[in-house]
Amino acid sequence: MTPAEIADRVRARLPDLVVARGEVTAIVDRDELLDSLTWLRDHPALQLGFLSSLTATDGPGSDPRFWVVYELRSVALRHRLRVKVGLSDEDPHVASVTSLHPTADWYEREVFDFFGIGFEGHPDLKRILLPDDWEGFPLRKDEELGGVDTRFHGAFHPPVDTRTMA
């Protein structure tokens, strides 16, 4: 289905839609996320049952600060839809969709790792790409890029002129 047709089908249920550049984006409330995703998966004309990607963006000045972005895809009908949930700074958490899409397991861990967004109902929410004892959430805009100190425990920096001697 073309983006316009998808938008028509979805508009009744999810009114907050943006259609641009050949893509349809639906903005959903945090509390309605699981219901919306279930409806999108089970609707016979949409069949958006494949979660392509789950990520988040951080915009410190804007409201909501965090957007959690779900890219849905229909393998049978060959079309896509994006679902976005806005989260504020004060309590950045949202329901986990692992019950619906088991593939979301590692994605949600990655979003937690990088942004500090909590996912309720996730089987094992812990850091995935950074060391377990890392402090901070690097992909937030207020964290700096870094690149000077070595942060693993037990690191000792010898003076530069002695570094090649055993």
Added chain:
Amino acid sequence: MRDLDAVRSEADAELREASTGEIRQETMIINMGPQHPSTHGVLRLLLELDGETVVSCEPIIGYLHTGIEKNTEYRTWVQGIAFVTRADYLAPFFNELGYCLGVERLLGIEAPQRAQILRVLFCELNRISSHLVWLATGGLELGAVSVMLYGFREREVILDIFEAATGLRMNHAYIRMGGVIMDLPEEGPAKIRHLLEQMPGRIDEFETLLDDNPIWRERNVGVGLLNAENALALGVTGPMLRAAGLPVDLRKDEPYCGYETYDFDVPVRTEGDAYARYRVRLEEMRESLKIVEQALERWERTPGPVMVEDPKVAWPAKLSVGPDGIGNDPEYLRHIMEESMESLIHHFKMVTQGVRVPAGEVYQAVESPRGELGFYIVSDGGYRPHRVKIRDPSFVNLQATPSMVEGGLVADAIAAIASIDPVMGGVDR
């Protein structure tokens, strides 16, 4: 010296349950990796073993986390290509292609025909070279060392073509927004034709060596089973999904760069085991050769530029092959240094400040050798990206490891992971 019998009975008592006298059975927790010759890269597996049987398997990743996504937010859009190309380092053209197609959609431009053809040509050559590395390292992990040497021998031929065209063997930054940086050099078509003649025979050699090889079959048939339904639920795409029976390929489902006009098939198998994935990848190499032949023939009869004409987007330099490799064309240098101040200023601004991309978000997916490689790109209207998220297929495919490995033997775990073909650069980014 203690009495040997006393030592024996002490040890025996420790081994047996106090109440029943039966020998105690415990599972053993073993750590494979991250430095290990057979885990495909820096992957760590926490295996709980009962003898040789895997009771539970937990992949622990992150040993190659590079912070690429954060780094792109601090660099210009074109510099982002150099970062993004090193994510999945065995398929660099695909990274660049996905990123550039996404940014081109935000910019609202389209690359010229000749550039699209070159993009398809190089991506399919990259697919072949990536599958060759998979075959070589997969064979090495299963103990077939000569497969490693043969695989890398074929790959050298392809890397030779890459080096002639882009200047680098890996991590090229060749595909840019608006096209590609350079046309094929003079000796390019001859080299590609030579590859097209040689390669089918070499793939036949691989098949003769491995297809009916009893050891290869024993280690791969029935190992690492993943059926289509579980694959879809776990988000698995690429050869793993096609080996489970579903003909899902983004080149056919959501074509880009003119793929709908090329004549090729998508190999599919139904068994869903490691052997089926091996057959699918070998067939894909043949299909890619077909596409390369068609692309080369099309390139020869499609004239035109390889970069879009828009001065606000096009990379300003003109590159050519000189005595010391690929660098700026001396004519162009003379023009900007001696003749035109405006050109110099334009060149300077385009290189340092870069392209300004209108605000918006896109998700662009391409079919990389491992599956759906997606880029979610958000722009806030400036000279730097706001967010670039790389949806890497290996990251998702590796999630299927526990379901493929648990219940089997440890050696089968190696074969199963080799058949997933994960590239840890993409998994950890």
Added chain:
Amino acid sequence: MPVERIEGVHLGRTPEEVEEEVERGVLLTKLDRAVGWARKQSMWPATFGLACCAIEMMSAGAGKYDLSRWGMELFRASPRQADLMIVAGRVSQKMAPVLRRIYDQMVEPKWVISMGVCASAGGMFTNYAIVQGVDTIVPVDVYVPGCPPKPEMLMFGILKLQEKVRTTGSVR
């Protein structure tokens, strides 16, 4: 274990030591040279390929750029059996303790080649995630720049290391 000086061991030489050495020197020079030659002829690298440079290292070991010309085709998986560690690729913060541990497990004499700019100085990734040069963790003998270095560049680095090994007096 951090890279530190051990208490009581000094690298300088007192005049008495120098005299003693001159006496011993004549006999041991030839032995030194023989040992150095033997050591350089068959160094066994430990597999420590991390990222893109690892693929170029594998290419260097494969058919076209054959490392076995210098006795190095045997990449040992166990660090206890290896004497050369080629750190090929970007070292992340999570991998750094593992790197140090592998280095500690190697037996003396051991050498380290830092392959690629990411291992030598952090490369293009000046960020929170990458160790800015493995010489902050292990002592490096040869740095091979490149992103990734062509196999010929790695071979040049290896030959330079072999020169160093051959000419370093190590029997004392």
